[in-house]
Amino acid sequence: MNTLFGYPLDSKMILKKRKQLKRQLLEKLGTEVGLNRKIAILGGSTTHDVKDMLELFLLDAGIVPEFYESEYDQFWQDVMFDNQELVDFQPDIIYIHTSSRNIKRYPQMQDSSESVNDLLEETFQHFAQIWDKIAQKYQCPIIQNNFEPPFYRLLGNLDFTDIHGRRNFINHLNEKIVQYEGTHDNFYINDIAYMAASYGLERWADGFAWHMYKYACAVEAIPELTYNLANIIKSLYGKKQKALVLDLDNTLWGGVVGDDGANGIEIGQETSMGQLYSEFQTYIKEHKDMGILLAVNSKNDEENARAGLSRPDTVLRAEDFLVIKANWENKDKNIVEIAQELNIGTDSLVFVDDNPVERDRVGQLVPEVKIPVMNDPAQYIRILDRSGYFESTSLSAEDAKRTAMYQQNAARKKAQASFTDYTEYLQSLDMKAEIAPFAPVYMSRIAQLTNKSNQFNLTTKRCTQADMEQYASNKDxxxxxxxxxxxxxxxxxxxxxxxxxxxxxxxxFHIDLWLMSCRVLKRDMEVAMMDELVVKCQLRGIKVIKGYYYPTVKNGMVKEFYQQQGFTKVSEDDKGNTVWELHPEEYAKRNKVIEVIGTND
Known part of the structure; x- marks a missing residue:
């Protein structure tokens, strides 16, 4: 199923076998608890196939969707006139599926520049009205298509520059949507302008599909569109990968370094193939710069692997990788060890290897790893890029520093080895914690953390930024x-x-969510957080604090967390769900190694 729902898509087959594929995906989920989400699709065109295709891609990611669909071209009315069915549905996400077909008026040749600007603003406001209303009424994430170029150019090349050109008009409208996105949280753009260009605008703008069925794009383009849309939704709920695990020979460079020597591999600007691999390495390094972790998994002597990464014309250097497994072990074994060393799940890894035998073995033995089909070096970037493994709905300052943070953790482990007393080691770290109510400056990271942390997460409650903002503003x-x-x-x-x-x-008082990044495990941060929570509860006159643990396949490490914090277990069901209680007046502060600063109400 991993290959079937990975890029490149077999759109004809997915459309044809949608019902069978849905049954298979539901069987695959089985009794496993999926992430249930309500998604409203408000369409300016026919959306039935959009719903069906989106459902498949979300089910493949473990998200179980329930849908509301507007009637044809009733997206504006449903929102502005409070369609009761939509109100009662209480969506978790609203997706507005509109296209250039929904632009009712374009500039006319006799229009003045002032008239064109007025029309642009009027068209933009038609959409901004519903975005503002959704934010106020539903307080949920909004996903809005931007607008693909019109399928003809009345003015030829002048259509791009002249104010009367439709393409010029669409470009300026898209710019205004981008400006709106930059000033509004929980608003996301589904870039169908890129999708149409990539697919081929002439094929995308299928006139028969529109006039016969009111489809905004060609039927066979719908899986491509919804795959892109699903990547946004998956990212909102943390369903994305964290690390690239890369082969070396014929993947990061041309040739076999053990046979050809470091000077004989193809990399750099001297040959066309060398340029191609350099471009791919540059693409990979850009992932590191946006917070994706890099590791090597290569059948090689480590000395040869490092020699290849030391060439003066290579883009990626040994220091760009957090883990280098260059040995003669099976790659599935290396994959598992890499995940352990990075302290992330194997389902967070993308394995990139040109060898189909190696890909197949890893896929068979570690099936949760994402494995793109990488056969042609000229297509490496396209395949990885369109697969959407690392789709981001926002980028935080911490994303850019992630590799450095992992390197700092390695330094901490090295320092720990010089201490025989663990408490003395923790004190030597000179730790300072800022613990405070949710702050706008960190809201994106807070939401991101709730959707990424799986091991130290007692209830695995998934929240969007909109959810977190609502909690922060609720006095209860x-x-x-x-x-x-x-x-x-x-x-x-x-x-x-x-x-x-x-x-x-x-x-x-009920604790709904308690989580922590695994990179600070065993540093007593959880103790400092508990101290502060109890103080906050005491100030509110809370007499009993209830904590909940819901077991998953990944969070067994926190099964006894509440016991360790002084809680008493009051119940446990046959699924292992437990309830714990603490009386704040009986609690004594336990943090001895972290200086807490910056707390406020």
């Missing part, structure tokens, strides 16, 4: 983020806690 909730620094560097925001007072008993 206590929210806390924890930001940790030490003498080796800044770990960033690493912990999130939120909970609410009971609606019927104000002296009872």
């Amino acid at each position: 909730y206590i929210t806390l983020y924890g930001k940790l620094t030490d003498k080796f560097g800044d770990n960033g925001v690493v912990s999130v806690v939120l909970g609410h007072s009971d609606a019927e008993d104000a002296s009872l």
